[in-house]
Amino acid sequence: METAYLIETVIKIVIILLVFSALAGFGTYFERKILAFMSRRLGPMNVGPYGLLQIAADGIKLFTKEDIIPTNVVGRIFKIAPVITAATAFMAAAAIPFLPAFTIGSYEVNPIVSDINIGILYILGVMGIGLYGPLLGGMASANKFSLLSAARSAAVFISYEVVTGLSILAPIMIVGSLSLIDFNNYQATHGWLVFSQPVAFILFWIAAFAETGRTPFHLVANDHEIIDGFGTEYSGMRWGLFFIGEYANMFFISFVIPLLFLGGFGDGSVMGAFAFLGKMAFFFFFFLWTRAAWPDVRPDQLMMLCWKILMPIAVINIVITGIVMM
Amino acid sequence: MFEAIAFYLFAFLTIAMFYITVTTSQALYALTALAAGMIFISAFFFILGADFLGAVQIVVYSGAVMALYSFGMMFFDTTRELHEKQGNKYIVVGLATIAAVLVVLIFSAPILSNNITALYPMVEGAGNTQEVGMVLFTKYLVPFEVAAIMLLVAMIAGIVLAGKKMDASLTLMTEAEIKDMRKQKANKTKEIV
Numbered sequence: 001m002e003t004a005y006l007i008e009t010v011i012k013i014v015i016i017l018l019v020f021s022a023l024a025g026f027g028t029y030f031e032r033k034i035l036a037f038m039s040r041r042l043g044p045m046n047v048g049p050y051g052l053l054q055i056a057a058d059g060i061k062l063f064t065k066e067d068i069i070p071t072n073v074v075g076r077i078f079k080i081a082p083v084i085t086a087a088t089a090f091m092a093a094a095a096i097p098f099l100p101a102f103t104i105g106s107y108e109v110n111p112i113v114s115d116i117n118i119g120i121l122y123i124l125g126v127m128g129i130g131l132y133g134p135l136l137g138g139m140a141s142a143n144k145f146s147l148l149s150a151a152r153s154a155a156v157f158i159s160y161e162v163v164t165g166l167s168i169l170a171p172i173m174i175v176g177s178l179s180l181i182d183f184n185n186y187q188a189t190h191g192w193l194v195f196s197q198p199v200a201f202i203l204f205w206i207a208a209f210a211e212t213g214r215t216p217f218h219l220v221a222n223d224h225e226i227i228d229g230f231g232t233e234y235s236g237m238r239w240g241l242f243f244i245g246e247y248a249n250m251f252f253i254s255f256v257i258p259l260l261f262l263g264g265f266g267d268g269s270v271m272g273a274f275a276f277l278g279k280m281a282f283f284f285f286f287f288l289w290t291r292a293a294w295p296d297v298r299p300d301q302l303m304m305l306c307w308k309i310l311m312p313i314a315v316i317n318i319v320i321t322g323i324v325m326m
Numbered sequence: 327m328f329e330a331i332a333f334y335l336f337a338f339l340t341i342a343m344f345y346i347t348v349t350t351s352q353a354l355y356a357l358t359a360l361a362a363g364m365i366f367i368s369a370f371f372f373i374l375g376a377d378f379l380g381a382v383q384i385v386v387y388s389g390a391v392m393a394l395y396s397f398g399m400m401f402f403d404t405t406r407e408l409h410e411k412q413g414n415k416y417i418v419v420g421l422a423t424i425a426a427v428l429v430v431l432i433f434s435a436p437i438l439s440n441n442i443t444a445l446y447p448m449v450e451g452a453g454n455t456q457e458v459g460m461v462l463f464t465k466y467l468v469p470f471e472v473a474a475i476m477l478l479v480a481m482i483a484g485i486v487l488a489g490k491k492m493d494a495s496l497t498l499m500t501e502a503e504i505k506d507m508r509k510q511k512a513n514k515t516k517e518i519v
Contacts (some may be wrong), residue, residue, distance in 0.1 A: 178378075
């Protein structure tokens with residue numbers, strides 16, 4: 001039993017790592033294609049059929065580029081910052097059930113690394129640590145624009161966490177558990193939470209954009225400064241790790257939102273599994289859609305939005321939910 | 327066996343991180359080591375089966391150290407080494423003595439632990455979060471509420487202190503208005519002088 005469990009867990013971890021680091025590469029391809037179509041361009045077309053091998057070309061470039069550590073940077077912190085972003089993104093995935101349980105032969109497989117009973121809290125906490133990557137990278141870079149970017153990432157960090165935490169509290173009160181599997185099972189019998197908690201759903205969705213640092217809250221790496229914010233001094237694979245972390249985070253949060261509010265994989269049938277992947281794809285697409293459609297907000301606007309608008313709404317939502325439940 | 331490996335690994339990591347925090351003269355190292363140490367401590371909660379406390383440890387301290395980073399960013403050039411002023415030597419002696427006493431107490435604690443019984447034993451079937459809630463809202467209700475009021479007081483005080491003189495926003499004013507305001511301020515100080 002012990003050995004079987006150990007082997008199973010190791011295999012699951014390896015599969016998640018491989019699949020999602022590959023998906024992060026595909027994510028960049030999807031993003032470029034979709035952004036191109038939305039602005040009536042073609043996007044990558046030259047490498048391979050329909051530009052599909054562009055991912056391989058990018059990968060080769062990132063892996064073989066020289067890894068430059070500039071003088072005056074704080075060496076160790078500078079080196080470890082990208083690893084923090086990538087590693088925490090994958091650590092958060094440990095509590096996400098990616099598919100319903102299925103059987104191979106007579107062996108039952110749960111596609112979740114560890115069903116801890118505080119799943120959602122763990123995921124949000126560990127994903128939050130991911131913002132230490134941009135912060136440390138920016139602060140260690142000895143570059144004024146990187147430092148500004150680090151300051152902005154601190155601003156993002158202190159703004160969104162309150163909203164995610166409070167918005168998720170009302171659904172937790174209804175379900176009475178913090179495990180994502182319990183959320184899924186509750187919705188399979190009682191109907192989707194988005195209908196009973198629409199406000200919490202919208203708030204969490206908005207906060208998810210801040211959590212992953214996507215447009216309209218892409219102010220960590222401020223695009224109109226032309227340079228790449230905290231990533232200015234990075235090159236090669238270290239810069240690539242920031243990217244893998246960002247895209248993996250986008251995929252993971254796209255798994256979490258349907259699990260929390262849109263019924264997840266339902267009763268666990270094959271149809272439910274495909275519907276789950278479809279919902280995930282929609283939320284991932286929505287990240288790219290917003291990037292094409294909206295400009296970035298300023299840090300002070302983000303803080304005002306989170307603290308003065310979203311947080312009071314979340315608190316009122318909790319109070320109303322509590323009164324209704326009594 | 328895994329628990330033992332995990333315990334010794336994280337014990338070593340935590341102590342190493344806090345050692346770096348106190349000994350380094352580089353602000354960025356100190357802050358990062360502090361954050362890492364706080365997060366590694368959560369591993370002990372997970373090993374002991376207190377998942378809820380472990381996750382809360384991560385959430386709370388990663389946010390708290392983030393505030394320290396922003397202070398570091400404001401006050402220091404974090405890429406340079408700092409030369410600390412050596413203060414009172416007796417403080418070091420005092421702290422070392424207290425630390426030594428604490429270590430002795432920790433190692434002698436198992437002698438006493440035979441007499442300890444759990445006041446609130448585990449409830450069968452209740453999850454980790456529920457158990458924390460039960461204890462918090464029955465036995466420790468009054469301290470919990472008092473802590474809540476204290477936090478509320480601190481929050482209001484923080485808002486009052488930060489909100490002083492913030493009725494005008496420079497980003498919302500035109501150039502002319504800003505110049506006007508500066509002139510008025512200059513006049514005022516002249517009058518006082």
